[in-house]
Amino acid sequence: xxxxxxxxxxxxxxxxxxxxxxxxxxxxxxxxxxxxxxxxxxxxxxxxxxxxxxxxxxxxxxxxxxxxxxxxxxxxxxxxxxxxxxxxxxxxxxxxxxxxxxxxxxxxxxxxxxxxxxxxxxxxxxxxxxxxxxxxxxxxxxxxxxxxxxxxxxxxxxxxxxxxxxxxxxxxxxxxxxxxxxxxxxxxxxxxxxxxxxxxxxxxxxxxxxxxxxxxxxxxxxxxxxxxxxxxxxxxxxxxxxxxxxxxxxxxxxxxxxxxxxxxxxxxxxxxxxxxxxxxxxxxxxxxxxxxxxxxxxxxxxxxxxxxxxxxxxxxxxxxxxxxxxxxxxxxxxxxxxxxxxx
Numbered sequence: 001x002x003x004x005x006x007x008x009x010x011x012x013x014x015x016x017x018x019x020x021x022x023x024x025x026x027x028x029x030x031x032x033x034x035x036x037x038x039x040x041x042x043x044x045x046x047x048x049x050x051x052x053x054x055x056x057x058x059x060x061x062x063x064x065x066x067x068x069x070x071x072x073x074x075x076x077x078x079x080x081x082x083x084x085x086x087x088x089x090x091x092x093x094x095x096x097x098x099x100x101x102x103x104x105x106x107x108x109x110x111x112x113x114x115x116x117x118x119x120x121x122x123x124x125x126x127x128x129x130x131x132x133x134x135x136x137x138x139x140x141x142x143x144x145x146x147x148x149x150x151x152x153x154x155x156x157x158x159x160x161x162x163x164x165x166x167x168x169x170x171x172x173x174x175x176x177x178x179x180x181x182x183x184x185x186x187x188x189x190x191x192x193x194x195x196x197x198x199x200x201x202x203x204x205x206x207x208x209x210x211x212x213x214x215x216x217x218x219x220x221x222x223x224x225x226x227x228x229x230x231x232x233x234x235x236x237x238x239x240x241x242x243x244x245x246x247x248x249x250x251x252x253x254x255x256x257x258x259x260x261x262x263x264x265x266x267x268x269x270x271x272x273x274x275x276x277x278x279x280x281x282x283x284x285x286x287x288x289x290x291x292x293x294x295x296x297x298x299x300x301x302x303x304x305x306x307x308x309x310x311x312x313x314x315x316x317x318x319x320x321x322x323x324x325x326x327x328x329x330x331x332x333x334x335x336x337x338x339x340x341x342x343x
Contacts (some may be wrong), residue, residue, distance in 0.1 A: 203257075
């Protein structure tokens with residue numbers, strides 16, 4: 001990084017730094033969305049941070065300018081490491097650097113879970129995601145609970161694909177309960193595979209990204225990638241398998257107990273769900289909520305709860321989740337909640 005320090009016409013405690021960026025692609029990432037990332041840095045430290053062409057100009061109190069320069073340096077490092085920037089990512093970087101948690105940030109960004117077929121590294125992008133990934137690695141069963149957009153499914157699939165490539169397991173099994181906004185599988189056209197596939201699209205998308213279409217199809221034909229509705233797990237023992245149960249909030253108590261007791265030797269299970277999106281009838285208790293309660297102190301079972309801070313989709317998605325969570329809290333406080341077992 002090339003910094004040009006300019007001190008003319010400033011007070012004793014003020015300072016200007018100009019950072020010249022030679023790489024146009026790097027500049028494009030940093031100035032993305034009309035330099036909003038630079039604006040976020042300026043707002044945080046109460047200084048002026050602007051970008052034009054290949055120049056970043058930082059002006060303000062000396063201590064604040066030093067912090068901003070440190071943040072910009074780190075963002076440049078992230079761009080070089082192919083870490084996609086977002087406003088929430090920039091805020092996380094500032095928080096961790098300000099708290100002196102450089103090592104936490106280094107651990108987060110240095111943890112490459114897998115690579116996509118085109119060579120893009122897959123990393124946890126939030127502290128919640130990092131905790132989730134580490135919990136899956138440590139435990140035989142992991143519960144991942146939280147809103148959509150937190151990467152629960154994608155990261156589990158990335159870890160499963162790595163385990164299969166590394167011969168730690170012999171197959172990946174994708175499971176989902178056949179409950180979706182009141183629909184039943186029997187009313188959908190096609191054979192069992194065609195019926196289940198729409199429900200497993202998020203899981204498929206992750207595996208297609210890891211393996212590519214041809215390898216994915218080959219592994220499916222060999223039985224190394226298996227797709228099954230939850231009911232088809234009954235009576236089986238799943239050994240040397242990485243099993244992912246998605247949308248687990250839509251399981252009953254009996255179903256999730258049946259599923260969890262299929263665990264065999266050298267296997268891992270990941271159970272994901274969002275307890276605010278339950279599509280079961282109002283009188284039916286969610287198996288995910290019940291399993292969390294019953295198994296919270298059982299060894300070798302990990303529990304990770306995601307929050308809006310872990311949402312890695314468009315920043316507006318986190319704002320929408322926050323608004324709904326605030327509304328739910330108000331409903332409960334006022335005693336006027338009409339959400340039944342969906343809360």
